[in-house]
Amino acid sequence: xxxxxxxxxxxxxxxxxxxxxxxxxxxxxxxxxxxxxxxxxxxxxxxxxxxxxxxxxxxxxxxxxxxxxxxxxxxxxxxxxxxxxxxxxxxxxxxxxxxxxxxxxxxxxxxxxxxxxxxxxxxxxxxxxxxxxxxxxxxxxxxxxxxxxxxxxxxxxxxxxxxxxxxxxxxxxxxxxxxxxxxxxxxxxxxxxxxxxxxxxxxxxxxxxxxxxxxxxxxxxxxxxxxxxxxxxxxxxxxxxxxxxxxxxxxxxxxxxxxxxxxxxxxxxxxxxxxxxxxxxxxxxxxxxxxxxxxxxxxxxxxxxxxxxxxxxxxxxxxxxxxxxxxxxxxxxxxxxxxxxxxxxxx
Amino acid sequence: xxxxxxxxxxxxxxxxxxxxxxxxxxxxxxxxxxxxxxxxxxxxxxxxxxxxxxxxxxxxxxxxxxxxxxxxxxxxxxxxxxxxxxxxxxxxxxxxxxxxxxxxxxxxxxxxxxxxxxxxxxxxxxxxxxxxxxxxxxxxxxxxxxxxxxxxxxxxxxxxxxxxxxxxxxxxxxxxxxxxxxxxxxxxxxxxxxxxxxxxxxxxxxxxxxxxxxxxxxxxxxxxxxxxxxxxxxxxxxxxxxxxxxxxxxxxxxxxxxxxxxxxxxxxxxxxxxxxxxxxxxxxxxxxxxxxxxxxxxxxxxxxxxxxxxxxxxxxxxxx
Numbered sequence: 001x002x003x004x005x006x007x008x009x010x011x012x013x014x015x016x017x018x019x020x021x022x023x024x025x026x027x028x029x030x031x032x033x034x035x036x037x038x039x040x041x042x043x044x045x046x047x048x049x050x051x052x053x054x055x056x057x058x059x060x061x062x063x064x065x066x067x068x069x070x071x072x073x074x075x076x077x078x079x080x081x082x083x084x085x086x087x088x089x090x091x092x093x094x095x096x097x098x099x100x101x102x103x104x105x106x107x108x109x110x111x112x113x114x115x116x117x118x119x120x121x122x123x124x125x126x127x128x129x130x131x132x133x134x135x136x137x138x139x140x141x142x143x144x145x146x147x148x149x150x151x152x153x154x155x156x157x158x159x160x161x162x163x164x165x166x167x168x169x170x171x172x173x174x175x176x177x178x179x180x181x182x183x184x185x186x187x188x189x190x191x192x193x194x195x196x197x198x199x200x201x202x203x204x205x206x207x208x209x210x211x212x213x214x215x216x217x218x219x220x221x222x223x224x225x226x227x228x229x230x231x232x233x234x235x236x237x238x239x240x241x242x243x244x245x246x247x248x249x250x251x252x253x254x255x256x257x258x259x260x261x262x263x264x265x266x267x268x269x270x271x272x273x274x275x276x277x278x279x280x281x282x283x284x285x286x287x288x289x290x291x292x293x294x295x296x297x298x299x300x301x302x303x304x305x306x307x308x309x310x311x312x313x314x315x316x317x318x319x320x321x322x323x324x325x326x327x328x329x330x331x332x333x334x335x336x337x338x339x340x341x342x343x344x345x346x347x
Numbered sequence: 348x349x350x351x352x353x354x355x356x357x358x359x360x361x362x363x364x365x366x367x368x369x370x371x372x373x374x375x376x377x378x379x380x381x382x383x384x385x386x387x388x389x390x391x392x393x394x395x396x397x398x399x400x401x402x403x404x405x406x407x408x409x410x411x412x413x414x415x416x417x418x419x420x421x422x423x424x425x426x427x428x429x430x431x432x433x434x435x436x437x438x439x440x441x442x443x444x445x446x447x448x449x450x451x452x453x454x455x456x457x458x459x460x461x462x463x464x465x466x467x468x469x470x471x472x473x474x475x476x477x478x479x480x481x482x483x484x485x486x487x488x489x490x491x492x493x494x495x496x497x498x499x500x501x502x503x504x505x506x507x508x509x510x511x512x513x514x515x516x517x518x519x520x521x522x523x524x525x526x527x528x529x530x531x532x533x534x535x536x537x538x539x540x541x542x543x544x545x546x547x548x549x550x551x552x553x554x555x556x557x558x559x560x561x562x563x564x565x566x567x568x569x570x571x572x573x574x575x576x577x578x579x580x581x582x583x584x585x586x587x588x589x590x591x592x593x594x595x596x597x598x599x600x601x602x603x604x605x606x607x608x609x610x611x612x613x614x615x616x617x618x619x620x621x622x623x624x625x626x627x628x629x630x631x632x633x634x635x636x637x638x639x640x641x642x643x644x645x646x647x648x649x650x651x652x653x654x655x656x657x658x659x660x661x662x663x664x665x666x667x
Contacts, residue, residue, distance in 0.1 A: 071562055095571070103568030110566070115559040119658055120581045129577075130567040165657040181567065 018189055018221050019068075020044040024081035024091075026060075026067045026245075033295045037063045037076065039245040042321075047188065050215060050222045052232030052253070054268065055242035058291060061225045064242075065191045067091075069106065070098045085189075103130040107182030111194040113174035117166035123174075124162030127181045134185055149180035153210055172203035179210060183218070191223045196231065208235060230272050233257065238330060241265050244292050244302035247321060251332035259326060261334045261341060263307045301336070309338045352646065359642050363635070364422070370634045371418050374627035381410060384434045384625050425635065431628040440632040443617065448636055450521050451613035454605070455598035457524045458536035462594060466541040467587060470548025471580070477553060485545060493542035501535045501608040521611045532609045536602075540594040547590040551583040558582075584655050592648035599640045 022042045028035035038060040045051045053061050066072050068083045068090050083090040085101065093101070102108070110116040117126060127149060128142035137145060143162065150158030153176040166174060175195060182190050192211065196204040212235060215222055226232055232239055232253070239256045241249040241264065249262040260266050267287035289306035292298075301307070301314040319335045326332030380396075382404050395401060405411055409420065424431065430440035473485040492500075508531060509517045518528040555561065556579055564578040565571075599614075606615035614633055621629035653660040 069566065071565055073557075099568045099570060101568065102566055108563075108566040110559060110563060112559060116563045118560040118564070118578050118582070120656060121578070126563075129569065129573075133567075133569050133573060167658045181563075 016047045017044050018047045018049075018085070020082075020084045021064075021068065022082045022084075024064060024067060024083060025079050026063055026072065026076055027079050028076045030075060035294045036296075036298060037245050037294060038067060039298055040081070041242070041245070041247050043240055043247060043250065045189070045221050045223060048215075048219045048221055049238065050224060050236045052236030052239040053223060053225045053242060054227065054229050054232060054239055056227055056291060058294075059242045060245035061242055062193050063245075065108075065193060065223065065225065069102055069108065069191075070095065071102075071108075100134070103187070104134045104136075104185045105187050105189065107185070107187040107190040109175075109178050109182045109190060109192040109195045112198045113171060113178050114166075114198065116178060117174060119166055122163050122165055123169060123177050124164075126166075127177055127184060130181070130184050136185055145184065146180070149184060150177070152183070152214065153177070153180045154206075155180070171199055172206060175199060175203075175207055176210060179207070179214070183214065183220075186218070187220065189221045189223065191225070193225045194227070195224075197226070197228075204231070211235070229268050230274065241268070244294060244298070246298075246302060246335060248303070248335045249333070250321070251326055252330055255326040255332050259332065259341060261324060261332070261339070262303075262336045263309045263338070263340055264303050266340060267306075309336075309340055311338060313337050348650075352650070355646055355649070363638055363642075366638060367422065367425075367631065367635060368418065370631055371421065371627075372414070374625075374630060375414055375417070379625045381434055381627070382408070385437075421631070430632040430635070433629050434626045435624045435629075440628050443629065444614075444632050444636055447612055447614050447617045448640075450611060451599060451602050451606070451615065452640065453524050454533065454536060454602060454611070454613065455595055457529070457533050458540070458598050459591060459595050461533060461537040462541045462544050463591060465537075466544035467548045469541075470545040470587075471552050471583075473545065473549045474552035474556070475575070482549075486549070489542035489545045492538045495539070497535055497539065497604040498608055500538065501531070501605070504531050504535060519610050521609075521613070532605060532611065535608075536598060536605055540597060543594060544587065544590050548583065548587050551586045552579060555579045555582050581655070585652065588648060588651050588655065592644055595644045596641050599644065600637050 021044065024038055024041045026038040028037050041060065041064050043051070053064075055061050063072070063076065067076075067078045068085075070090075070093075072078070078091055081091060085106070088097075088101075090098070090101065117123065124143065124146050128146040131137045131142040131145055132139060146162060147158045150161065155161055155173055155176050161169070161173075169177060175198075178195070182192075195211070196207050199207065208231065211222065211224075214220070224232055224236060229239075236253050238250065238252050240247055241256075241262065243264050249256070249260070249265045251259070256265065257269070260269050264287070270285045271287065273284060287306055292302050292305065298318060300316065301310070301319050304310050304314045307314070314337055317337075319337050321333045321335040323331045323333050324339070382401055383395075385404075409417065412420075421431065428441055430444065432438070433440055433443060469485050469489075473482040476482045495503075505517060508515045515530060516528060518531050520528070522528055524533070561574060561578055564574045569578075602611075602613055602615035603618060604615070605611065606613045607619055610616070614636060617629060618633045620626070621633060
């Protein structure tokens with residue numbers, strides 16, 4: 001199983017907490033309904049650490065990150081929680097203070113490089129403008145920095161491509177430019193929201209390599225959101241699995257692949273081609289059913305309807321995250337009443 | 348670019364000929380006898396069919412020739428700037444048109460400028476305050492003025508500003524765009540189409556604000572005004588310019604009511620007089636001028652697109 005996991009060999013530069021999110025809760029208002037998008041999510045990330053956030057579409061991965069940065073659509077509201085970045089609670093900042101953090105201390109890479117660039121402005125302008133508005137450099141300095149950034153992310157002929165418009169870039173190049181944009185102000189944390197989902201598999205691998213390389217050189221912390229477990233396996237120090245707005249399992253990457261515990265994590269791993277139970281099975285295994293309706297107030301385990309390990313308690317109570325013994329450097333926590341490893345009820 | 352413009356002009360020609368043909372045919376077969384119209388104020392019995400003097404005039408003007416020959420002759424002379432003679436006053440139509448056209452153009456340009464300067468910001472303000480009182484006020488106001496026809500609005504404004512409040516003189520005739528007499532006509536010309544531009548600008552801004560690249564701009568920590576002015580308004584201009592083109596076209600071709608109400612001697616008034624007097628050489632000249640102006644407007648709008656949207660620029664590069 002450890003075949004997928006590569007040692008990134010960066011030594012241990014971690015330890016100091018960069019971001020500590022506690023009990024983050026976000027709701028959407030939609031035609032008189034309340035959508036429980038994020039239900040008390042807690043996690044932390046250290047300086048220089050890479051955290052993989054995994055889960056299927058609509059499980060609250062992106063909403064969690066957008067909540068912290070005040071980038072939610074108008075219909076959404078953060079109703080509870082704290083998100084301490086250094087010693088500042090991001091959720092309590094006003095819009096001016098938040099502006100100074102966004103792009104400057106926390107960079108963001110979005111999923112679709114096609115729609116995430118303004119079609120009528122040049123790429124160079126869009127990559128460099130955060131430097132100007134964060135008062136880091138003037139126009140000429142920003143241009144110089146953009147050329148340097150383009151070189152860093154592997155965009156050939158940076159001086160010329162600076163003046164190109166987004167439609168003149170290929171998908172992969174656009175995503176490289178997006179990475180350059182996120183890194184422009186040398187942020188301490190970069191949140192990558194499914195940065196490779198819209199790309200070809202070969203380009204995906206290139207982008208992952210670019211990010212890995214930059215992370216190791218610059219020592220930035222990365223939160224990498226994806227629905228592809230195998231993609232973060234070689235990239236993340238820790239992985240957090242989300243389901244229906246809850247964190248259901250969190251462990252170091254090795255630990256999660258060695259000892260996957262939550263039934264949902266088991267299902268996700270079983271769905272990976274490399275993890276098929278029988279090598280000659282013709283179909284990939286999948287998790288039956290679909291995610292729950294988020295309009296209902298969660299009172300029982302959200303995974304219950306799809307779970308093959310369920311016990312009576314799952315229907316009465318919401319399982320809370322608790323630590324289980326693991327062999328990683330950070331605790332392995334799971335929100336499940338059943339110890340799937342031994343199928344014994346945890347008391 | 349030049350090639351593109353020339354191509355547009357070449358494509359325009361068949362349309363012009365077809366429309367001129369239709370108007371020519373309508374007037375030829377339904378407009379009455381031109382010789383009788385010409386001499387309607389003189390001794391009419393001398394100019395009845397069968398009278399030698401009548402036949403002589405007809406012969407002299409070439410009106411005995413077949414329809415298609417006459418039409419071809421008309422087109423040929425038009426190419427040389429000769430639009431013929433007005434039937435009623437005998438003056439060359441080209442000279443009449445040269446006097447009337449600049450007036451209509453200046454009204455259309457001035458009204459368009461007012462619409463752009465007032466309407467676009469109002470639309471943007473409405474969008475930024477979506478569903479709040481400012482939005483409702485602007486949209487409601489736009490709809491209100493859109494609902495009032497020119498021939499109702501014009502007298503009402505005159506009663507209000509000239510008679511009741513005594514602020515302005517009663518406008519009559521045309522003394523240039525910057526004359527005090529032009530305030531009410533330009534207001535009337537601008538108010539109705541402005542509703543279209545306000546609504547277009549509002550919906551375009553709302554569309555753009557929900558785009559991913561606006562979220563990207565915010566994620567970069569740009570101040571909100573930079574996000575709006577630099578990232579949101581540039582893409583909004585394309586649909587707004589399209590709408591402005593339509594508005595401009597309507598102002599040029601639809602000046603009839605406005606010019607009648609205020610007695611402005613523009614193309615609209617010329618068309619009305621032409622219809623009332625059965626003066627088909629004037630009508631044909633007006634048709635051609637309006638057609639040329641509308642085409643020119645559309646051409647200008649098309650030339651503007653690549654300036655506003657770089658994606659269209661490279662398509663053209665590729666086509667050349």
